[in-house]
Structures are given as C-alpha cells and as structure tokens.
Amino acid sequence: MKYLALYNYWIVVIIMMAGFYIMIARHNLVKKIIGLGLFQTGIFYFYVSLGKVDGGTAPIFVESLEAQATVYSNPLPHVLILTAIVVGVATMAMGLALIVRIYEKYDSIEEDEIKAIERQHWQENNGEFGISLTAPPTASS
Amino acid sequence: MLSAHLPAFIIVLPLMAGPLCVISRHSFISWLIALLINIVVVFMSVAIFFQVSDEGVIRYALGGWAAPTGIEYYIDTLNATLLVLITIISLCTLVYSLPAVDREVAKHRHYLFYTGWMLCLTGLLGIVITGDAFNVFVFLEISSLSMYMLIALGSERRQALMASFRYLMMGSIGASFILIGIGFLYAATGTLNMIGLAESIPNVSDSRTVLVAFSFITLGLLIKAAVFPVYSWLPNAYQYAPTAVTAFLAGTVTKVSLYIFLRFFFQMFGSDYSFGKLLLGEVLLPLSVIGFFVMSLVAVFQTDIRRILAYSSIAQVGYIMAAMSMATHEGVAAAVVHIINHAFVKAALFVAVGCILYRLGNAQVTSMGNLIRLMPWTTSAFIVAGLSLIGVPLTAGFVSKWNLVNAAIDIGWWSIVAMVLISSLLAIVYIGKVIEAFYFQSASEEVSNGNRAIKDPPLMMLIPLWTLIIISVYIGINGSVVVDIANVAAQQLLNGFGVSLETVNTVVTGSSK
Numbered sequence: 001m002k003y004l005a006l007y008n009y010w011i012v013v014i015i016m017m018a019g020f021y022i023m024i025a026r027h028n029l030v031k032k033i034i035g036l037g038l039f040q041t042g043i044f045y046f047y048v049s050l051g052k053v054d055g056g057t058a059p060i061f062v063e064s065l066e067a068q069a070t071v072y073s074n075p076l077p078h079v080l081i082l083t084a085i086v087v088g089v090a091t092m093a094m095g096l097a098l099i100v101r102i103y104e105k106y107d108s109i110e111e112d113e114i115k116a117i118e119r120q121h122w123q124e125n126n127g128e129f130g131i132s133l134t135a136p137p138t139a140s141s
Numbered sequence: 142m143l144s145a146h147l148p149a150f151i152i153v154l155p156l157m158a159g160p161l162c163v164i165s166r167h168s169f170i171s172w173l174i175a176l177l178i179n180i181v182v183v184f185m186s187v188a189i190f191f192q193v194s195d196e197g198v199i200r201y202a203l204g205g206w207a208a209p210t211g212i213e214y215y216i217d218t219l220n221a222t223l224l225v226l227i228t229i230i231s232l233c234t235l236v237y238s239l240p241a242v243d244r245e246v247a248k249h250r251h252y253l254f255y256t257g258w259m260l261c262l263t264g265l266l267g268i269v270i271t272g273d274a275f276n277v278f279v280f281l282e283i284s285s286l287s288m289y290m291l292i293a294l295g296s297e298r299r300q301a302l303m304a305s306f307r308y309l310m311m312g313s314i315g316a317s318f319i320l321i322g323i324g325f326l327y328a329a330t331g332t333l334n335m336i337g338l339a340e341s342i343p344n345v346s347d348s349r350t351v352l353v354a355f356s357f358i359t360l361g362l363l364i365k366a367a368v369f370p371v372y373s374w375l376p377n378a379y380q381y382a383p384t385a386v387t388a389f390l391a392g393t394v395t396k397v398s399l400y401i402f403l404r405f406f407f408q409m410f411g412s413d414y415s416f417g418k419l420l421l422g423e424v425l426l427p428l429s430v431i432g433f434f435v436m437s438l439v440a441v442f443q444t445d446i447r448r449i450l451a452y453s454s455i456a457q458v459g460y461i462m463a464a465m466s467m468a469t470h471e472g473v474a475a476a477v478v479h480i481i482n483h484a485f486v487k488a489a490l491f492v493a494v495g496c497i498l499y500r501l502g503n504a505q506v507t508s509m510g511n512l513i514r515l516m517p518w519t520t521s522a523f524i525v526a527g528l529s530l531i532g533v534p535l536t537a538g539f540v541s542k543w544n545l546v547n548a549a550i551d552i553g554w555w556s557i558v559a560m561v562l563i564s565s566l567l568a569i570v571y572i573g574k575v576i577e578a579f580y581f582q583s584a585s586e587e588v589s590n591g592n593r594a595i596k597d598p599p600l601m602m603l604i605p606l607w608t609l610i611i612i613s614v615y616i617g618i619n620g621s622v623v624v625d626i627a628n629v630a631a632q633q634l635l636n637g638f639g640v641s642l643e644t645v646n647t648v649v650t651g652s653s654k
Contacts, residue, residue, distance in 0.1 A: 023310060036313055043317055047324050077327065080275055084320060087282045091313050094289055098306045105299035114303060 008049040016042030027111040029102065033095045040088040044081050051077035144188065148201040148214040151185045151224065152267050154178050158259040168251030172239055175255040179232045179262070186224040186266075193221040198633075198640070200272070208334055215272025215335065215638075219477065219630035223269045223400055226481055229612070230392040230488045231262050233605035238385030240601050241495050245383040246294050254294055258389070261287040268397050274323050274409070275333045277401060278316065281365070285312045288394060292382040304377035311364055311374040318361030325354035336638045339409050346414055355419060358405060366398035368425075368462055369432030372455045379451035384495030387447065391454055392488030396480050399461055406465075407473060407634040416468035425466040430560050433459030437567035441574070446494050446504045449571050450487065453530060456564065457483045463557060464545050470631050471548035477627035479541035482616055486529045486537055489609035493523040496598040496606060506575055510582035515595040518603055520579045522610050527572040529613055532565050537613040540620035544627075 003010075015038055022035025056073035099109055106114050143150075158178040162171035193199055193216055201214040216224075235258065246254050264284025268277055289309045295301035327333055329350040330341035345351055360371075367375040375395075379387050406415040415421045433456040440452035457479070464476035496519040497512065498504050513520045529536035542565065549557045597603060616623050633639075 020314075023314070029306065032310060036310065039314075040317055043320055043324070046321065050324060050328055076333075077324070080327075080333075083275075083279055087279065087286075087316075090286055091282070091309065094286055095306065095309050098289070098293055098302055098309065101293065102299075102302045102306065105302060118300065118303075 008045070012042050012046040012049070014042075015039075015045065029099045029109045029111060030096075032111075033092060033099065036095065037088070037092055040084075040091075044085060044088070047077045047081035047084070051075065144192070146201075147185050147189050147192070148199060148216060148270055149203060151182055151189065152263060152270065154182055154185075155259045155263040155266065159256045159263070162252050162256040162259060166252050168243075168248060169239075171252040171255040172235075175259050176232075176235055178259065179228065179235050182262070182266070183225075183228040183232050186221075186228045189216060190221040190225050193218060200640070209332065209337065212276055213272040213334060213336075214270050216270060217630070217633050218626060219403065219634065220269045220400070222477075222481065222626050222630065223397070224266060226484055227262070227265050227269065227393050227397070230484060230609070231258075231265075231389060233609050234385050234388045234392070234488060234492065237388070237492050237495065237602050237605040238383075240599055241385045241499060242383060244499055245385075250294055254291065254383075257287040257290045257294070258386075260284075261291060261389070265393050265397050269400060272335050273333055274326065274335055274338060274405075278320050278323060281319065281401075282316055284394065284397070285316060285365075288312075288386075288390060291386040292378050292390075295381050295383040295386065298381055300377065301381035304374075304381045308374040308378045311371070315361045315364030315371075318357045318364070320361075322354040322356075322358035322361060325350050325357065329354065335404070335409050336640060339411065339638050340641060342410055342414065346418070352419070355410060355415065359421065362398055362402050362405070363428075366395050366402065366462075367455055367458055369428045369436070369455065369459060372432075372436075372458075375455060376448055376451040379454065379491075380445060380447045384447075384491060384498055388488045388491035388495065391450070391491050392484045395454065395458055396484050399458070399465075399476070399480055402465065403473070403476065403634055407468075408637055411637060412468050412635060416466075422466035422468050425462050426557075429459040429462035429466060430557065431459075432456065433463065433564050434560055434567075437564040437571070440571045441567055443571070444506055446497070446506060446509075446575055447491070449506075449575070450490055450494065453568065453571065454487055456568075457487070457530075460541075460545060460561065463561075464548060467548055467552060467554070469548060469552060470628075470635055471544070471551050473631035473634055474624070474627040475541065475544035475548045477630050478544050478623050481623050481627070482529070482537035482541045482613065485609055485613040485616070486526050489526040489606060489613060490523065490530065492602070492606045492609060493519055493526065496602050497523075499598050499602065500595050506578050507582075509575060509578035511579075511584035512595070513579040515584075516597050518597045519606070522603075522606050524576055524579070525610050525614065527576060529617065531568045531572055534617075535614070536617040537620075537623075539617060540623065543620075544624065 019035045019038030019042060023032050023039065026032055026035065051074040053071055053073045056071040059072040059075040102114070103109050106117055108114055108117070155178055158174055161174050165171045165174060189199070199216040200208070201216070202208060203212045203214060242251060242254055261284050264280045264287065267280030268284065271277055271280060289305050289312070292308060293302055293305035323333070326338060329345045329348055330338055332338055332341060342351060364371045379391060382390065406412070406421060436452045436456040436459065440449045440456065443449045443452060461476045461479050464472045464479060494504055497516065500516065501508060525536070529538035532538040532542035542561065546558050546561060549561070
C-alpha cells in the first residue's frame with residue numbers, strides 16, 4: 001500500500017519509460033518524435049503532481065477569513081512546467097519540420113532505409129571498402 | 142546607471158536582434174544587424190569582466206525581484222571569462238560567415254540563419270550568466286533548438302538533416318534528464334536558486350531524491366557535452382553543418398555544457414558531495430580516459446578533415462573531464478584553462494577548414510595536395526592551430542596540457558600522465574596527416590586541372606581566422622593570462638558561493654530608475 005499511495009509517480013515512470021522505449025526501438029522518425037512527446041509529457045506530469053498539495057486549492061489570495069484557512073497548492077512547479085511545455089512544443093515542431101525536409105530529400109522516413117541509402121551513396125563514392133577503416137559516416141550512432 | 146544593468150542587456154540585445162533579423166528578410170541587412178549587436182555584446186561582456194575583476198561577484202536581480210523570489214544572475218570570474226570567450230568566438234565566426242554562408246546556405250534562408258545565430262548566442266550567454274537552475278534549462282533549450290536549425294540549414298547536403306535530427310533526439314533526451322533532475326532538486330530543497338540549492342543540499346544530502354537528481358543531471362550533461370559513450374550526435378553534426386556553424390558550435394556549445402558541469406558539481410552540489418561521497422570522479426575518469434584515447438585513435442583513420450577535428454573535439458572534452466575528475470584545485474584550474482584554450486583553437490581550425498572548403502569544394506585529406514603554395518595564409522593558420530591541438534610549446538595547447546599533466550602529477554596519477562602523452566602522439570598523427578598532405582602530396586586532379594582558382598579566401602574570412610590564431614598564440618606565449626583567471630575561478634568554484642541567499646543588500650536591484 002505504501003507504494004500504491006504514490007501512484008502518480010508510477011504513472012510518471014510508466015509514461016516516461018514508454019516514450020523512451022519508443023524513441024530507442026522504433027525506426028520510423030515520426031514514431032520517434034511521438035516517443036519524445038510521451039517522454040516529455042511524463043516529465044510534465046511529474047512537475048504538476050509535485051506542486052499538488054492534498055486538499056489544496058488554486059493559489060489565489062483572497063482577503064477573507066475563510067479563504068485564509070485554506071491550504072494552497074504550490075504554484076511554482078506549475079508555472080515552471082508551462083515554460084517546459086512551450087519548449088517541448090518547439091522541440092516537436094522543429095523535429096516534425098526536419099522530418100518533412102528529410103522526406104523531401106530521401107523519400108523515406110524510415111531510419112534503416114535512410115541509412116541504407118546513405119551507405120550505398122558512400123560506397124559509390126569510396127569503393128567497396130573505401131579508404132576509411134571506420135563505418136560509413138551515417139551508419140554510426 | 143546603465144552599467145549596473147549590463148547583465149540584463151547582454152541577454153536582451155541578442156534576443157531582440159533575432160526578430161529584427163526576421164523582419165528585415167534580407168541577407169545582408171540581417172547579417173549587419175547580427176554583427177552590430179554582436180560587437181556591442183562583446184564590449185558589454187568585456188565591461189562585465191572588468192567589473193567583476195574590480196568589484197568581485199555581481200549578483201543581479203532580474204526585474205528588481207531579489208533572489209529567493211525572482212531569478213538572479215550570478216557572475217563571478219569563471220562566467221565573466223566565458224561571456225567574453227563566447228562573444229568573441231561568435232563575433233569572429235559571424236564575420237567569417239558572410240562569404241561562407243553565401244556559398245553554403247540557400248539565399249532565401251540567410252536571414253533565418255542569422256536569426257538562429259542570434260538566438261543561439263542568447264541561449265549560450267544565458268546559460269553562462271544565470272544563477273538559477275531552471276533558467277539554465279530554459280536557455281539550454283533556446284541554444285539547442287536554434288542550433289538544430291542552424292545545422293539543418295547546411296541542407297545543400299541532405300545528411301545535414303539527419304545529423305540535425307539525431308542531435309535533436311539526443312539533445313532533447315539530455316535536456317529532459319536535466320529537467321527531471323532539477324525537478325527532484327526542487328522537490329528536495331524548495332528552491333531553484335543555485336546559491337539556495339548550495340545551502341540546502343548539505344541538509345538533505347542523505348535523501349534518495351537528491352541522489353536521483355544528481356544522477357539525472359549528470360547523465361543529461363554528459364550527453365550535452367558529448368562525453369565518450371554518449372557522443373554519437375557530434376561527428377555528423379560537425380561534418381554536415383555549415384562551416385561557420387561548426388566553428389561556432391565547436392568553440393562554444395560543448396564548452397558551455399562543461400561550464401554547467403563545473404558550476405553544478407563543484408559549487409552547487411559541492412565537491413565534497415559529488416566527488417567525495419558519490420565518487421563522481423571514479424565514474425568520469427575511466428570514461429574520459431577511454432574517450433580521449435579511443436577518439437584520438439578514431440580521428441587518425443578519418444579521411445574528411447572536419448571529421449578528424451570532430452573526433453578530436455570529443456577527445457579534448459575527455460581531457461577536460463579527466464582534469465575535472467581530479468577534483469583538486471589544480472585539476473579544476475586545468476579544466477578551465479583547457480576549456481578556454483580549446484574553444485579558440487577548435488574554432489580557428491574549423492574556420493580554416495571552412496576557408497579550404499570555400500575554395501576547394503571538399504575537405505578530403507586526399508585533395509589537400511600542394512595547398513601550402515596555393516593557400517599559404519589559410520594552411521599556415523591551420524598548421525599553427527593544429528600544433529596547438531597537439532600541444533607544442535609556445536601554443537595554447539601546450540599551456541593546457543602542461544597544467545593538466547602537472548595537476549595529474551601532483552596527485553600521483555602517473556598512468557593518466559602517460560595516457561595523455563600517448564594520445565598527444567596520436568594527435569601528431571592525425572594533424573600530421575593533414576599537414577603532410579599540404580606540403581608533400583601532389584596536387585589533386587581538380588586542383589591541377591585549374592578548374593577552380595585555388596587561392597587564399599577573401600580577407601573577410603582570413604581576418605577572423607587570424608584573429609583567433611593570434612589570440613591562441615598569445616595565450617601560448619603568455620600563458621599566465623589564462624592560468625591566473627583559471628586559478629581564481631577554481632578557487633571560487635571549490636570554495637562554494639561564499640554568500641548566502643538572503644544577502645539582499647549586495648544585490649543590484651533592477652528597479653532603480
């Protein structure tokens with residue numbers, strides 16, 4: 001029960017790790033971005049639940065007696081995460097814009113296909129083994 | 142009272158310049174705006190530097206809201222120096238970028254290029270100047286997002302897009318980890334101000350919350366700084382970005398991440414906690430040693446000069462990390478020295494490669510033949526900077542290696558000394574390969590056919606190149622300039638903030654009219 005009471009953190013962990021897994025395991029670039037979005041959403045939940053106080057209300061100060069007795073939630077993490085949400089939206093827009101350009105240039109948004117195209121391109125320029133002993137430029141990572 | 146508000150202006154001016162560049166929608170005018178703002182910012186950073194060295198630490202309360210409530214800018218010797226470093230490198234590469242970008246970026250995107258540049262500069266300066274942990278994350282993302290865009294603008298070659306995408310994935314993971322870490326720190330201490338955190342962390346240092354925060358922040362910063370196992374975004378980004386961006390990126394972005402590393406782990410967590418109790422040094426040292434050794438080895442086998450330099454950059458980050466993981470005064474000072482020196486040297490090298498690329502059209506070592514006669518000024522600049530990378534006496538690289546080796550000897554890490562020297566030999570091989578091609582290799586077909594006029598690039602490119610070279614040679618001859626700064630910085634880092642959060646009296650409030 002002790003661990004179930006902290007269910008909000010379990011949700012955070014599950015969402016974050018699901019997103020992280022998608023980012024690593026999927027080769028489709030759009031799915032990778034979706035994974036990144038999930039991952040960041042997990043962090044947003046984390047911050048939001050961080051500021052929530054049991055029984056607390058919105059932190060708006062009212063000059064009346066009954067209002068002063070109220071418990072307030074901590075507004076700071078919520079404000080912080082607004083900033084981080086904006087950053088997350090910008091990151092996602094940037095990523096999707098890049099994918100559009102990648103699709104225009106490669107005609108594919110599958111990472112393995114793009115790697116194959118690059119490898120072929122590289123071999124045509126450098127011969128079967130090339131001069132370099134290391135992997136072709138885009139095959140790394 | 143303008144001088145009291147310099148810390149705010151140095152951030153606001155480049156931030157305003159970004160939209161101005163967009164409005165102008167003209168390639169030359171937007172460059173001019175960026176250049177003017179950059180020159181102003183250089184003077185401001187120098188003024189802040191002298192202000193700090195005369196009067197000590199500056200604490201600037203943004204918008205007049207003093208520290209516990211508002212965001213505070215905290216400037217001591219280390220970040221005043223880095224402000225000067227970033228603005229000067231940005232200025233040099235920006236001057237260089239006018240002809241280079243003309244060649245490398247489509248004409249109708251030039252104004253976006255300079256917009257991105259100004260926003261990136263804002264982000265970098267912001268990371269360095271701020272005294273608020275969450276603010277670090279915000280500025281980190283400003284600089285990273287604009288950097289992804291700048292890299293993708295090299296999309297005349299389509300690989301730039303994939304390089305940028307990969308950097309975006311890695312960079313976002315890194316930044317998100319830092320964000321989680323800061324969240325945990327806030328949960329444990331209830332403050333985001335670095336001074337406040339430094340005060341509260343010792344009281345809660347046994348809690349698992351702080352431990353988790355520590356590990357998330359460490360991992361995030363390692364990704365951002367491209368330390369050995371998590372460097373994979375770096376080589377492609379360096380190779381395919383427009384050359385001006387590469388020079389800017391190589392000189393500043395990884396250095397700024399290393400700065401956050403210094404600030405967080407030595408001053409905020411305190412070196413007793415991070416290096417004494419959590420043994421961060423024992424984790425970082427093997428990574429950094431494998432890093433500088435293996436990456437130097439990989440650099441030897443590369444055929445594209447930009448890729449050689451990219452792997453060498455990861456190796457240099459390894460040196461800096463090795464110096465940090467000593468956690469002694471000498472070690473930290475050596476790390477600061479190398480951050481400064483390597484920033485100038487790598488920026489100069491990438492500008493030189495950009496000049497070669499400008500005339501030659503490619504940067505393969507095999508087509509460098511006979512260039513010493515055709516492009517004497519460019520190649521000699523490359524050679525001087527290359528020697529500095531190796532660590533030949535009278536160059537900046539020698540000063541940093543000397544400090545690094547001395548610091549290692551002081552605590553008896555002889556094996557580290559040996560590894561540093563061996564990997565310097567590898568640097569001789571990979572830089573020597575290029576220099577050999579300059580002198581002895583016969584001219585490539587393209588050059589000897591006379592299809593292109595191969596000569597030194599325009600003065601617009603040579604002047605910034607030689608400015609960077611002269612700075613690095615000056616540091617090499619008169620090393621005490623940088624070493625003194627680094628010693629003061631290391632002193633301040635290891636002694637903690639030395640002020641408490643509540644000393645509002647010393648804070649310059651932003652509301653004075």
